[in-house]
Every structure is written in structure tokens, then in C-alpha cells.
Amino acid sequence: MNTPHRSGHVAVIGRPNVGKSTLTNALVGAKVSIVSNRPQTTRHRLLGIATFPEGQLLLVDTPGLHRDQGKSTASAMHRWMNRAARGALEGVDAALLVVRAGQWDEADSFAYQALHQAGVPVVLVVNQVDRLKDKSALLPYLAQVSEGREFASVHPISALKRKGLEPLVKAVLGLLPEQPAAYAEDEITDKSQRFLAGELVREQLMRLLGEELPYATTVEIERFVVDGALLRIGAVIWVERDGQKAIVIGKGGERLRDIGSKARMQMERLFGAKVFLETWVRVREGWSDDEAALRAFGYHE
Structure with a gap:
């Protein structure tokens, strides 16, 4: 049976x-x-x-x-x-x-x-x-x-x-209804590669920065281009103050390079492709308490 x-x-x-x-x-x-x-x-x-x-x-x-x-x-x-x-x-x-x-x-x-x-x-x-x-x-x-x-x-x-x-x-x-699969066997999420790329950059911000600063950051993917076997990705890291921007960049840009390098390796592992990743840091004051800013950065129902 x-x-x-x-x-x-x-x-x-x-x-x-x-x-x-x-x-x-x-x-x-x-x-x-x-x-x-x-x-x-x-x-x-x-x-x-x-x-x-x-x-x-x-x-x-x-x-x-x-x-x-x-x-x-x-x-x-x-x-x-x-x-x-x-x-x-x-x-x-x-x-x-x-x-x-x-x-x-x-x-x-x-x-x-x-x-x-x-x-x-x-x-x-x-x-x-x-x-x-x-x-x-x-x-x-x-x-x-x-x-x-x-x-x-x-x-x-x-x-x-x-x-x-x-x-x-x-x-x-055993708790689920008897019905066919909703997705193909090789599908693993409903989110796009573009969304996942932004999350992988944000993961490194959470891991590499201090206690409070990660919560003042978000990531926006400005560019996601498939160039043959290469993915060209441009990521903007948004913070709320100029002092936070300096922390993310680090001395001589060292921390930002570290964030980008680790995120790129995670992307290549997940996407199964070579990735060229560029990162920038920009300031938008109070974005985390601004409903319009949240919507612009992809936080919507």
C-alpha cells in the first residue's frame, strides 16, 4: 500500500x-x-x-x-x-x-x-x-x-x-493534508536570488559589527546582472548616521572588504556561479523608524 x-x-x-x-x-x-x-x-x-x-x-x-x-x-x-x-x-x-x-x-x-x-x-x-x-x-x-x-x-x-x-x-x-507537492523538487525558497544576495550581505553585517550597529543597517541590491557564467551584483548598505558609515567601512576600507568577501563566497556557494560583488555604504537618517523608507527597502506585506 x-x-x-x-x-x-x-x-x-x-x-x-x-x-x-x-x-x-x-x-x-x-x-x-x-x-x-x-x-x-x-x-x-x-x-x-x-x-x-x-x-x-x-x-x-x-x-x-x-x-x-x-x-x-x-x-x-x-x-x-x-x-x-x-x-x-x-x-x-x-x-x-x-x-x-x-x-x-x-x-x-x-x-x-x-x-x-x-x-x-x-x-x-x-x-x-x-x-x-x-x-x-x-x-x-x-x-x-x-x-x-x-x-x-x-x-x-x-x-x-x-x-x-x-x-x-x-x-x-503526519499533520499535513494529503495533496501533491506545491513546488518542484529542486526549488528551495520562494525568494529571488536578488533578495537572497541582499540577505547574505546583511548576514555579514550582523556577524562582524558590534552589539547595536547591525540593527541600524539594511541592504539594498541596486544591480543584479547575469553576465554569462558571472553574476554582477551591486549592494548598498544603508545606515542611519555618518559615524555608523565609518564603522561599516573600517580603517582603510578593511571591514567593508571583509564583509563583501565573505558575502561573495556565500553567494557563490548558494547560487553555484562566480560572483562579482561591489558594495557601497550610504546614510539615510532614521530609516528604521520610517514606514516609507521600510517599504522602499522591501519591508512590505
Whole structure:
């Protein structure tokens, strides 16, 4: 008897910096969502397409879900990310609530409540179990976080080391409707190469700059030209102040060259082509709290 093919949308939800994008990339088998150790690296809602013989997971990777602080204290960027995270719940067939092993706080409870209210089956994904020093604490922790909450199943995993993913995939596919795949087997995301190029530059900004500055930066791809076997890409890094521009460029342009070099290598790996990348840094004051600027830079529903 043939196993029915299942396919559907699965929201990947959790508080910032618990490994949602790492999990999405691990399931897709390719880098479609950028990763850094800083919270709120993901700004856009992004679809990762994970195809298996038994079915297809359409993984909706989102910005971290957090309490909305209200218009007076939250920037336009903050409000945009919360809308993107909440919008990911519309029309999904199931959701993955990603938490960090050994931790559960108000932000995790807030994310769970949002999913519970949405009325979709919730799979608890306990990430980074490899980092637990006391492995005997895992079972009591799982019992504690499951008490009084409805989970379709619970899965301890390590997204980074790709451990525990097979049982997770099987469980999630079981929650999806029987229907054919929505995308071809070789498709990995609904985003364009142009969008991914901008994200790969921004990933290096998140990784290489200080604590606060990455949140004052965004990337706009001004040029994306296919020139035979070569991709010619021009990227503008936008900051909010002249002092920030100097930090991004670095002494003698060294930091900007480093950002460009690392981003170019990631692009070549993802696109399977040689890349000629040019980068510039420009200033637009207060762009992250300006709705019109956000729309111009691609932050729209």
C-alpha cells in the first residue's frame, strides 16, 4: 500500500535567537535563511521548501515573536517584524514552536499562546539539546514545559548538527493534508536570488559589527546582472548616521572588504556561479523608524 503524499505550510515560530533559521536551513538542506548569534537576525517572512519522498514541508521562517511594545516605544522596524511573525500563522496547517533546551520564559509562553489561539497543531521543537551540560535534566524539563499545554508531539533536536530531524519530519508530515507537492523538487525558497544576495550581505553585517550597529543597517541590491557564467551584483548598505558609515567601512576600507568577501563566497556557494560583488555604504537618517523608507527597502506585506 502506497503512503499518501502530504504537503502543507508549517510556521516556524519562537522567541528571537532560538535557532528557527538554522532549523529551516537544516530541513531544506540549503541556506535559504541567514543566521547569526544576534537576536532578530531574520526580518522577513521567508518560505523554505523541504522536499522528501513522503511529502513537502513549506516552512514559513519568521522574525522572532515578541510582545508588541506599542507605537510609542517600538520602532517601525520592530512593528514590521511582529506583523511578519504573526502573519505567518495565517493559513498554515501546523506550527513548530522552537525553544532552547533547558529554557522557558515569558517569551516562550507568549509564542505558545499565539499559536494556541491560532488553532493550529503545535509541535514543540526543543533545540540545542547537545549544549545541555546535564543530560539527565532533559526529561524533567520536557515534562515541565508540556504540563498544561497541548503539543501534537515533542522533539529534542540539534538543528546545527542535524540530529533528531527524521522523527520531526515524520511527525510534521503526519499533520499535513494529503495533496501533491506545491513546488518542484529542486526549488528551495520562494525568494529571488536578488533578495537572497541582499540577505547574505546583511548576514555579514550582523556577524562582524558590534552589539547595536547591525540593527541600524539594511541592504539594498541596486544591480543584479547575469553576465554569462558571472553574476554582477551591486549592494548598498544603508545606515542611519555618518559615524555608523565609518564603522561599516573600517580603517582603510578593511571591514567593508571583509564583509563583501565573505558575502561573495556565500553567494557563490548558494547560487553555484562566480560572483562579482561591489558594495557601497550610504546614510539615510532614521530609516528604521520610517514606514516609507521600510517599504522602499522591501519591508512590505
